[in-house]
Amino acid sequence: xxxxxxxxxxxxxxxxxxxxxxxxxxxxxxxxxxxxxxxxxxxxxxxxxxxxxxxxxxxxxxxxxxxxxxxxxxxxxxxxxxxxxxxxxxxxxxxxxxxxxxxxxxxxxxxxxxxxxxxxxxxxxxxxxxxxxxxxxxxxxxxxxxxxxxxxxxxxxxxxxxxxxxxxxxxxxxxxxxxxxxxxxxxxxxxxxxxxxxxxxxxxxxxxxxxxxxxxxxxxxxxxxxxxxxxxxxxxxxxxxxxxxxxxxxxxxxxxxxxxxxxxxxxxxxxxxxxxxxxxxxxxxxxxxxxxxxxxxxxxxxxxxxxxxxxxxxxxxxxxxxxxxxxxxxxxxxxxxxxxxxxxxxxxxxxxxxxxxxxxxxxxxxxxxxxxxxxxxxxxxxxxxxxxxxxxxxxxxxx
Amino acid sequence: xxxxxxxxxxxxxxxxxxxxxxxxxxxxxxxxxxxxxxxxxxxxxxxxxxxxxxxxxxxxxxxxxxxxxxxxxxxxxxxxxxxxxxxxxxxxxxxxxxxxxxxxxxxxxxxxxxxxxxxxxxxxxxxxxxxxxxxxxxxxxxxxxxxxxxxxxxxxxxxxxxxxxxxxxxxxxxxxxxxxxxxxxxxxxxxxxxxxxxxxxxxxxxxxxxxxxxxxxxxxxxxxxxxxxxxxxxxxxxxxxxxxxxxxxxxxxxxxxxxxxxxxxxxxxxxxxxxxxxxxxxxxxxxxxxxxxxxxxxxxxxxxxxxxxxxxxxxxxxxxxxxxxxxxxxxxxxxxxxxxxxxxxxxxxxxxxxxxxxxxxxxxxxxxxxxxxxxxxxxxxxxxxxxxxxxxxxxxxxx
Numbered sequence: 001x002x003x004x005x006x007x008x009x010x011x012x013x014x015x016x017x018x019x020x021x022x023x024x025x026x027x028x029x030x031x032x033x034x035x036x037x038x039x040x041x042x043x044x045x046x047x048x049x050x051x052x053x054x055x056x057x058x059x060x061x062x063x064x065x066x067x068x069x070x071x072x073x074x075x076x077x078x079x080x081x082x083x084x085x086x087x088x089x090x091x092x093x094x095x096x097x098x099x100x101x102x103x104x105x106x107x108x109x110x111x112x113x114x115x116x117x118x119x120x121x122x123x124x125x126x127x128x129x130x131x132x133x134x135x136x137x138x139x140x141x142x143x144x145x146x147x148x149x150x151x152x153x154x155x156x157x158x159x160x161x162x163x164x165x166x167x168x169x170x171x172x173x174x175x176x177x178x179x180x181x182x183x184x185x186x187x188x189x190x191x192x193x194x195x196x197x198x199x200x201x202x203x204x205x206x207x208x209x210x211x212x213x214x215x216x217x218x219x220x221x222x223x224x225x226x227x228x229x230x231x232x233x234x235x236x237x238x239x240x241x242x243x244x245x246x247x248x249x250x251x252x253x254x255x256x257x258x259x260x261x262x263x264x265x266x267x268x269x270x271x272x273x274x275x276x277x278x279x280x281x282x283x284x285x286x287x288x289x290x291x292x293x294x295x296x297x298x299x300x301x302x303x304x305x306x307x308x309x310x311x312x313x314x315x316x317x318x319x320x321x322x323x324x325x326x327x328x329x330x331x332x333x334x335x336x337x338x339x340x341x342x343x344x345x346x347x348x349x350x351x352x353x354x355x356x357x358x359x360x361x362x363x364x365x366x367x368x369x370x371x372x373x374x375x376x377x378x379x380x381x382x383x384x385x386x387x388x389x390x391x392x393x394x395x396x397x398x399x
Numbered sequence: 400x401x402x403x404x405x406x407x408x409x410x411x412x413x414x415x416x417x418x419x420x421x422x423x424x425x426x427x428x429x430x431x432x433x434x435x436x437x438x439x440x441x442x443x444x445x446x447x448x449x450x451x452x453x454x455x456x457x458x459x460x461x462x463x464x465x466x467x468x469x470x471x472x473x474x475x476x477x478x479x480x481x482x483x484x485x486x487x488x489x490x491x492x493x494x495x496x497x498x499x500x501x502x503x504x505x506x507x508x509x510x511x512x513x514x515x516x517x518x519x520x521x522x523x524x525x526x527x528x529x530x531x532x533x534x535x536x537x538x539x540x541x542x543x544x545x546x547x548x549x550x551x552x553x554x555x556x557x558x559x560x561x562x563x564x565x566x567x568x569x570x571x572x573x574x575x576x577x578x579x580x581x582x583x584x585x586x587x588x589x590x591x592x593x594x595x596x597x598x599x600x601x602x603x604x605x606x607x608x609x610x611x612x613x614x615x616x617x618x619x620x621x622x623x624x625x626x627x628x629x630x631x632x633x634x635x636x637x638x639x640x641x642x643x644x645x646x647x648x649x650x651x652x653x654x655x656x657x658x659x660x661x662x663x664x665x666x667x668x669x670x671x672x673x674x675x676x677x678x679x680x681x682x683x684x685x686x687x688x689x690x691x692x693x694x695x696x697x698x699x700x701x702x703x704x705x706x707x708x709x710x711x712x713x714x715x716x717x718x719x720x721x722x723x724x725x726x727x728x729x730x731x732x733x734x735x736x737x738x739x740x741x742x743x744x745x746x747x748x749x750x751x752x753x754x755x756x757x758x759x760x761x762x763x764x765x766x767x768x769x770x771x772x773x774x775x776x777x778x779x780x781x782x783x784x785x786x787x788x789x790x791x792x793x794x795x796x797x798x
Contacts, residue, residue, distance in 0.1 A: 050448065052624075054477060074740055075479020075499050078453060082474050100474050103502045106742065107776060147740035158797065163778050165793045170737035170777060176796040188798055225451075338569035341473055341546035343505065377506060378569060379562050379778055394564045397575040398557065399587055 002038055004064045006030040006207065009310055017064060019120055021205040029307045031247060032064050032207045036254055043255060045226055054078045056112055056215035062251060063211055065119050072119045072148045074105035076112055077215050081223045081371070086340050087352070091359050095369040097229065098342060099220065101376070106167070108345070108376040110140035112215055113240060117201050117208030118144035127151060130198040132178075132185035134237065134299045135164035136376055141201060142173035153198055155185035159297040161381045182237075183304045203238035204306040210244045217248025220371060221258055229263050230368035233354045235347035235375060236267035236276055236322070237302035239311045246314045263371070265320040267311070268354040273301045274324040279308045280315055296327055298346045299375065321363070325353040334378060346381055348374030401437055403463045405429040405606065408709055416463060418519060420604040428706045430646060431463050431606045435653055442654060444625055453477045455511055455614035461650060462610055464518050471518045471547045473504035475511055476614050480622045480770070485739050486751070490758050494768040496628065497741060498619065500775070505566070507744070507775035509539035511614055512639060516600050516607030517543035526550060529597040531577075531584035533636065533698045534563035535775055540600060541572035552597055554584035558696040560780045581636075582703045602637035603705040609643045616647025619770060620657055628662050629767035632753045634746035634774060635666035635675055635721070636701035638710045645713045662770070664719040666710070667746075667753040672700045673723040678707045679714060695726055697745045698774065720762070724752040733777060745780055747773030 006015040010028025023030055043061045051058045056077025060068045080103060084096045101109035118141070121129055130153035131141045138154035145152035154168050158177040168175045178185040186202055193200055203209065221228060228249070236242055242265055252258045267276050272295030295301045305311060315322055325333075333356065334349035344352070351372040358364045405414040409427025422429055442460045450457045455476025459467045479502060483495045500508035517540070520528055529552035530540045537553035544551035553567050557576040567574045577584040585601055592599055602608065620627060627648070635641055641664055651657045666675050671694030694700050704710060714721055724732075732755065733748035743751070750771040757763045 049451070052448070052622075054453065054622075055479065073481065075481050075502065078477075080454065080474020080504075082472065100504065102506075103474065103504065105479075105499065105502065105740075107501075107506065107778070143740040143742070145740075146738055156794075162793065163781050166781060167742060167778060169793055170734075170742055171740060172738045174796075175794045176798055177794040178798055223451075223453075335569075339545055339571045341504075341542040341544075341570060343542070343566060343569055377776075377778075379506070379566060379776075382562050382565060394561065394568055395555075395574045395576040397573075399575055399577055 001066055001068070002042070002061050003035040004032050007033050017207070019124065019199070019206040021207065029204050029243070029310050030207065031243070032211055034062055040255055045222070045257065048222060056115065056212065059215050059218050063116060064207060065116070066123055070119055070123045071115070072122055072144055073115055074111065074143060074147055076104050076115045078219060079103045081220065084340065084372070087355070091355070092366050093359070093364065093370060094367050096355070097369075097371045099216065099371055099373050102343070102345065102348070102374055106136070106140045106143045107380055108136040108140060109216070109241070109373070110136040111143070113137070113209030113212035114140045114144040116212035117206060118148050118150065120206065120208045121150055121199060121201070122148040126199050128197055128199065129153070129201050130155065130189045130193060131201045132182050132189055134182050134297060134301060135160040136299055136380070138173065138175075139164055139167040139171065142168045142171035145173065146171045153196070155188050157181055157185060157297055161297065161383070163380050163382060167380075182302055203240050204243075210240050210247065213241045213244025214248030214251070216241065217245040218252065221249070221252055226257055228258055228260065229371045231266060231364065231370045232263045232373070233266045233268060233351040233370065234373050235300050235350045236269060236311070237300045237305070239276070239305050239307065242267060242311055242314055246318065262318045265315055265318045266354065266358070267315060267320070267322040268350045269300050269322065269324045270295050270298065270330065270350065271324045271326050273303055274322070275303060275305055275308060276311055276315070277322040277324050279312050280322045296346065300347055300350065323354050323357060325350050325357060329353040329357070338378070342374060343378040344374045345376035345378060348372070348376065400465055400467070401441070401460050402434040403431050406432050416606070418523065418598070418605040420606065428603050428642070428709050429606065430642070431610055433461055433650070439654055444621070444656065447621060455514065455611065458614050458617050462515060463606060464515070465522050469518055469522045470514070471521055471543055472514055473510065473542060473546055475503050475514045477618060478502045480619065483739065483771070486754070490754070491765050492758070492763065492769060493766050495754070496768075496770045498615065498770055498772050501742070501744065501747070501773055505535070505539045505542045506779055507535040507539060508615070508640070508772070509535040510542070512536070512608030512611035513539045513543040515611035516605060517547050517549065519605065519607045520549055520598060520600070521547040525598050527596055527598065528552070528600050529554065529588045529592060530600045531581050531588055533581050533696060533700060534559040535698055535779070537572065537574070538563055538566040538570065541567045541570035544572065545570045552595070554587050556580055556584060556696055560696065560782070562779050562781060566779075581701055602639050609639050609646065612640045612643025613647030613650070615640065616644040617651065620648070620651055625656055627657055627659065628770045630665060630763065630769045631662045631772070632665045632667060632750040632769065633772050634699050634749045635668060635710070636699045636704070638675070638704050638706065641666060641710055641713055645717065661717045664714055664717045665753065665757070666714060666719070666721040667749045668699050668721065668723045669694050669697065669729065669749065670723045670725050672702055673721070674702060674704055674707060675710055675714070676721040676723050678711050679721045695745065699746055699749065722753050722756060724749050724756060728752040728756070737777070741773060742777040743773045744775035744777060747771070747775065
C-alpha cells in the first residue's frame with residue numbers, strides 16, 4: 001500500500017502514522033499525508049475506470065490501511081449522484097445534484113468513516129472501542145465493529161431517535177443513553193475509557209474517519225467526469241465531512257486530476273446550535289449554542305466541534321459559508337423532497353432548506369452547479385407509533 | 400434502443416411490445432424478448448466494464464425502454480454483493496454472499512422493478528397508476544411515480560408495517576389500507592380502476608417489473624466476473640424476482656456470457672402462507688394458505704401468486720426448491736445477521752433462516768457457492784415506540 005504519515009494542520013509537525021488525532025506538540029488536528037509521487041502512478045482515472053471495486057475501497061491507494069485485504073467492508077460508498085431537474089426548474093438553477101448517502105450500509109453516510117476506522121483498528125488487533133454520537137455514527141460503528149469482531153460501546157444523547165438506538169442494539173453494541181448532548185457522551189467515555197480499555201473513535205480522534213469521508217470528494221469528482229461542482233451544501237456537526245471533502249479535493253488537485261478552484265463548501269446547521277455559523281461570523285457564542293435547547297437531536301447538533309478553527313479556515317479558503325435553517329424549514333424541505341421521490345433525513349433536508357435560503361438571499365448564481373447531500377433516510381428518525389389507530393390516521397382511506 | 404416484443408410463456412404466441420402482462424389467447428404470462436443478435440454486439444463484458452453508469456440502467460440494451468434518456472432513475476441497482484465469512488466458517492460452506500438490496504432507493508429491492516415500469520409509463524404519458532402491495536412495492540412505486548410526476552395510488556393490507564405506510568405518504572401516494580391480504584388489495588384496485596383511469600402495475604400485469612428484477616441476475620454474474628453461483632436463496636411472494644432472475648440468466652446464457660447450468664433457485668416462504676412450497680410438492684392447498692392467519696405481514700405473504708405454474712416450472716428447471724421457515728426462525732436469523740453487521744428485513748432474514756434449514760437437512764453441499772438476498776432494512780418493519788420509556792428499555796444503560 002501507499003506510504004503515509006501524519007501532519008499537524010496547525011504547527012505542521014510530522015509524525016509516523018498511528019491512531020492518534022491530535023498533535024503531540026500543539027494539540028492541532030492531525031491529517032494523513034501520502035507519497036503523492038507514488039499515488040500519481042497508481043491513482044489514475046484510467047485505473048479507476050477499469051476497477052471492478054464498487055465501494056470506496058476503489059480509492060485504496062489513498063487510504064491508510066496496510067493492505068486492501070484487511071479492509072472491513074459492508075459495501076460502502078459509490079453512492080448515486082442524481083440530477084434533481086424539478087429543483088433546477090423551480091429555482092432557476094443550472095444543475096442541482098443529490099448525493100444519496102442514505103444508500104450506504106446502515107442507511108447513512110457514517111458508514112464511510114467507520115469502514116476505514118474499523119479497518120485500522122482491526123489491522124492493529126484493537127479488541128474494544130467506544131464512540132460518542134448523535135446516532136448514525138453509533139449505528140455505523142456498531143455495524144462495522146460487528147463485522148470485524150470488535151466490541152463496540154456507543155454513547156448517545158437520550159433524545160436520539162429510537163429507531164437508531166434499536167439499530168445499535170441490533171448490531172450488538174453496548175448502548176448507553178446519556179442525559180445530555182454529544183459532548184456529555186464524549187465526557188462519559190473519557191471518564192471510563194482507561195479503566196475499560198476502550199479506544200475512543202470520536203470525531204477527529206484518529207485518522208480513519210476523515211479519510212473515509214474524503215472519498216465523498218473523490219466520488220463526486222469521478223462521477224462528474226473529473227470535473228468539480230461549484231457549490232457543495234453539507235449538513236455539519238462535528239465537521240469531519242467538511243475536513244474530509246476539502247482534503248480529498250486538495251489531494252485530487254495535487255495529483256493534477258482536477259483543475260481550478262475548489263467547490264465552495266457551505267455548512268448547514270440548525271438554528272439553536274450553530275457554532276460554525278457563529279465562528280465564521282466572528283461572533284463566537286458557544287455558550288449560547290450549548291445551552292440553547294431549541295435545537296433538535298440530529299447529527300448537526302454538536303455544540304462544541306472538536307476543531308472549529310480548522311472548519312472556519314476551510315470554509316473561508318473555499319469561499320464557502322455556514323448558514324442555519326429552522327426546524328420548520330427542514331420539515332418543509334423534507335416534505336418537498338418526498339414529493340420528488342427522495343426520503344431524506346432531517347440533515348439531508350437541511351441541505352435543501354439551505355439551498356432555498358441561499359437562492360432567496362442571492363447567495364447562489366443561477367449558473368452554479370450545486371451538490372446537496374442526503375445523509376440518511378427519513379425513516380430512521382420516525383416517531384410513528386405502531387398502533388393501528390395511527391396507521392389509520394396515516395392512510396387516506398381504510399377499506 | 401434494442402428491438403423487443405412479448406412472448407407468452409405458455410402458448411408461445413408473440414405480440415408487439417406493449418404494457419400488458421397476460422397472453423390475449425391463453426392468459427399465460429408474457430415476457431419480453433430482444434433482438435439477441437444486436438445484443439451480442441452491444442451487451443458485452445468489455446462495454447459494461449467501461450460503463451460509467453452505476454445503476455441498473457447500465458444494462459439498458461436489454462431493457463425495454465425506447466431511449467435511455469427516458470429512464471426514470473433514482474440511483475437503483477448495482478448493490479453490493481459481500482462475502483459473509485462468519486457464516487461460511489460457522490456452517491462449513493465454501494462461499495456465501497449477501498446481495499444487499501436494501502441499499503437501493505426506498506431501502507428495498509422493489510426499486511428495480513418500478514424504475515423500469517415507471518419509465519415505461521412515463522414514455523407513454525400514462526398519468527395515473529395503482530398497485531396492490533405488501534408495502535415495499537407500494538413505497539417504491541410511490542417514489543418513482545413522484546419522480547416522474549405520475550399520480551400514484553397504493554393499496555396495502557392494513558397490518559402493513561406503519562413506517563412503510565408513512566413512507567408511501569411521504570412520497571405523495573394516495574394510500575389506502577385494506578382489511579385483507581394483497582389479493583384483496585388487488586381486487587379493490589380492479590373494482591375501481593376503469594372508473595378512476597388507473598393503470599394497474601401489479602405483479603406480472605405489465606412487462607417492466609420483471610425486466611427490472613432480472614438485473615439482479617445480471618449484477619450477480621458481472622460482480623462474480625461472469626461466473627454464476629451454485630445456489631440462490633430468495634424470499635418469494637408474487638414471484639417476479641424468481642421469474643426475473645431466471646430470465647436474466649437465460650439471456651446471459653444465450654449471449655454466451657455465462658456457461659453451464661443455472662444456479663439452483665430456492666424460494667423461501669413463511670410457514671402459514673406457502674403456496675409455492677405446496678405447489679412444488681404437488682400438494683396444492685391454496686385455501687389453507689389463504690385462510691391461515693399465522694403468517695406475518697411481509698412481502699412473502701402472497702396467498703395467490705399470479706402465475707404459480709410458471710414459478711414451479713422455473714424452480715424445477717433449475718433444480719431448485721421452495722422451503723418454508725417459521726417466524727421464530729426468521730427472528731433468530733435477523734438477530735444473527737445483526738451481530739454480523741447486517742440489518743435485515745424479515746424477508747432477508749428468511750433467506751438466512753432458509754440456508755440454516757438447508758444445511759441442517761443436507762440440502763446444500765459444503766462446496767456450493769450461495770447467494771442470499773437482503774431485500775430491505777430491519778428498520779422499515781420496526782414497531783419501536785417513540786416514548787422515552789421504550790428507549791430506556793432499549794439501551795443497556797442510562798446515565
